[in-house]
Amino acid sequence: MSKLKAVFFDLDDTLYTSFQAGDRYAYECMEKWAQETFGEAGHGFDAAFLTARKQLAAEQPDMPPIHDRVLFAQRALENMGLNAVPHARKAAAVYWDAVFAKMTVRPGAPEFMDELHAHGIRIAVVTNMLADIQMEKLMRLGLSERIDYLVTSEEAGIDKPHRTIFDLAMRKCGVQPDEALMVGDNFTHDVCGAHEAGISGIWLNWTHKERPESEVSCFEAHDFLEAADHIRTLF
Known part of the structure; x- marks a missing residue:
């Protein structure tokens, strides 16, 4: 060269x-946040978030929106029958704060x-x-x-x-x-x-x-x- x-x-x-370590920790933190925020209705938010993540990746492969945790949270909350607008950004903030903590x-x-x-x-x-x-x-x-x-x-x-x-x-x-x-x-x-x-x-x-x-x-x-x-x- x-x-x-x-x-x-x-x-x-x-x-x-490692990003993976932060990602795993973030799911734990989001599930705790969802149950504290929504009570029993928030149970399973971590799984819903992961499902939303996979859905968006399949719908828009290789495109930047597949990295947007606000979109994952929005889709997850909507799929759970919860109002996403007041809460999706908070969920994403919980996610990223957890990732940052493990870097x-x-x-x-x-x-x-x-x-x-x-x-x-x-x-x-x-x-x-x-x-x-x-x-x-x-x-x-x-x-x-x-x-x-x-x-x-x-x-x-x-x-x-x-x-x-x-x-x-x-x-x-x-x-x-x-x-x-x-x-x-x-x-x-x-x-x-x-x-x-x-x-x-x-x-x-x-x-x-x-x-x-x-x-x-x-x-x-x-x-x-x-x-x-x-x-x-x-x-």
Whole structure:
């Protein structure tokens, strides 16, 4: 590749861990909130929320609304015969507060971002999610001042692995595909999606998953520090 000018990082499960732990905790918190708010009528809200989430994902595959917890809550409450308008946003707030509470920034990530900037390398977070939620995460993780650009699927209009989001990241950073590198935990979304845009990838396989059958080549790291060490060889 040409001289490295930009590194694109996924956010969830790449710059912090673990989204899954926060998601599980969020369901527990929402069920408690629903029963406190609606009494017996709120029982089973966690299951209704999950069902709504799956329904929206099936109805609008790869589209940003499938990440909107307010929409999940609205659909869930309506399916339960409850008035969604006064309560859906609160349910979503309960969900996200629980997720935020479980976030832990990857060891070495803040320092490595500072190191990248010291070498004149731009940083973009390229993520499937709504902009305001990802901004809040970056603020809470202490990373908001360490990145140059946030690129969300909400802004791009479609989720990774569609190349549109990677093209937008390159335009923001003012780089060509061979001047950029993508780092992410999802082989399909991050590595293969970046590859389709001509960008090399690093698969942060911190859960030690079996490598998918693919002709796409990439460096495989098992923790953030290993990924950082590899990127240093490209300075």
